[in-house]
Amino acid sequence: MARPVEAGSDAVCVYCSEQIRFSARLKARKVIANVYVEGRWDRVEQFHEDCYERSGQAYGPARG
Numbered sequence: 001m002a003r004p005v006e007a008g009s010d011a012v013c014v015y016c017s018e019q020i021r022f023s024a025r026l027k028a029r030k031v032i033a034n035v036y037v038e039g040r041w042d043r044v045e046q047f048h049e050d051c052y053e054r055s056g057q058a059y060g061p062a063r064g
């Protein structure tokens with residue numbers, strides 16, 4: 001799901017390995033993907049919204 005990046009975020013984008021920085025000016029958004037392994041929740045991965053698109057929507061369409 002796509003969410004605004006909150007101030008103080010220190011998440012790192014899985015796709016480009018750069019920090020997902022808060023920007024009030026750019027209204028940055030990130031995609032949070034729940035990753036399931038063998039049907040069980042395993043981890044959360046975070047992407048810049050643009051990176052998620054470039055990744056071919058690795059975990060399906062971002063909703064919300």
Ligand SMILES: [Zn+2]
Pocket residue numbers: 013014015016017018047048051
């Ligand atoms: Zn990125």
